Amino acid sequence: MTAIPDIMLSNGQDIPQLGFGVFLVEPEDTVAAVSTALEVGYRHIDTAEMYGNEKEVGEAISRSGLDRSDVFVTSKLGNDAHEPDDARRAFDQSLKDLGFDYLDLFLIHWPLPTRYGGDYVSTWKTLEEFYRDGRARSIGVSNFQPRHLRRLHTESDIPPAVDQIEVNPYLTQDELRGFCAEHQIAIEAWSPLGQGSVLDDPTIEAIARQVGKTPAQVVLRWHIERGDIVFPKSVTPERIKENIEIFDFELPGQDVEAISALNRNERTGADPDHFDGR
Ligand code: NAD
Numbered sequence: 001m002t003a004i005p006d007i008m009l010s011n012g013q014d015i016p017q018l019g020f021g022v023f024l025v026e027p028e029d030t031v032a033a034v035s036t037a038l039e040v041g042y043r044h045i046d047t048a049e050m051y052g053n054e055k056e057v058g059e060a061i062s063r064s065g066l067d068r069s070d071v072f073v074t075s076k077l078g079n080d081a082h083e084p085d086d087a088r089r090a091f092d093q094s095l096k097d098l099g100f101d102y103l104d105l106f107l108i109h110w111p112l113p114t115r116y117g118g119d120y121v122s123t124w125k126t127l128e129e130f131y132r133d134g135r136a137r138s139i140g141v142s143n144f145q146p147r148h149l150r151r152l153h154t155e156s157d158i159p160p161a162v163d164q165i166e167v168n169p170y171l172t173q174d175e176l177r178g179f180c181a182e183h184q185i186a187i188e189a190w191s192p193l194g195q196g197s198v199l200d201d202p203t204i205e206a207i208a209r210q211v212g213k214t215p216a217q218v219v220l221r222w223h224i225e226r227g228d229i230v231f232p233k234s235v236t237p238e239r240i241k242e243n244i245e246i247f248d249f250e251l252p253g254q255d256v257e258a259i260s261a262l263n264r265n266e267r268t269g270a271d272p273d274h275f276d277g278r
Pocket of ligand 1: 020021022023024046047109142143164165189190191192193194195196199216217231232233234239240242243269
């Protein structure tokens with residue numbers, strides 16, 4: 001079984017650098033997909049209230065026979081639950097649905113205002129409660145830009161352990177990654193394969209032929225070489241297995257650079273500067 005390296009977060013907690021993402025995995029497919037992922041060696045699952053499959057993620061982990069402490073699980077606060085009391089209820093509900101008494105990592109999914117005119121800083125202070133009472137081992141954010149992170153830095157006590165942002169070879173996010181590196185915020189690269197859109201790029205295909213790996217493995221390895229945390233999604237058992245087999249080779253610096261040079265600042269998902277939460 002493949003050994004997946006850990007990354008140490010700024011609070012000392014370890015997170016496996018490769019995980020399994022379940023966005024757009026239908027609830028009825030989730031137990032099978034997560035079970036396959038756990039069988040082939042994944043020990044990190046990325047879900048969210050908005051994905052509608054927390055119950056099934058919890059069920060697959062429970063059925064696996066693994067200890068709760070063997071699997072790193074992240075969930076995220078829904079966009080309609082930013083008001084502090086709503087956030088408390090939503091966090092309780094996520095734990096209940098997963099069947100857990102703690103989460104390894106809990107994130108604000110998007111930097112949005114609260115229902116009554118507050119903003120993500122008041123939401124963040126609510127997540128700090130979950131961290132202090134031990135029910136969230138780490139807390140972090142998703143889709144935060146430097147201006148959002150700067151406000152958390154000056155107006156709150158606990159720094160976010162991670163910023164989960166869209167990153168792929170066509171969207172390398174160098175500026176935001178640089179800001180996070182300076183502030184010891186780990187990067188989680190969401191949609192690491194650009195939802196499949198980067199896999200037929202000629203540069204990536206050529207490197208894949210050269211190193212004897214698939215384009216998906218090359219792209220995932222590129223993220224690993226850059227030090228980011230990734231959790232590709234698939235419901236196909238062969239691909240779930242393929243995506244974890246990236247720790248038996250390295251990409252030379254020139255290949256990492258050639259892939260980084262494909263950047264076009266092109267998003268596949270929503271832009272945090274314009275997204276209103278719907
Ligand atoms: P992804 O980049 O992981 O791409 C998934 C798609 O790529 C699959 O549906 C499949 O079509 C293809 N694919 C996967 N493995 C392949 C392989 N080996 N060969 C060929 N094609 C393959 O996209 P994603 O699911 O959007 O992102 C991954 C995870 O990131 C999500 O499941 C979720 O956990 C997280 N995410 C977070 C946010 C956020 O706002 N925080 C947004 C989107 C995704």
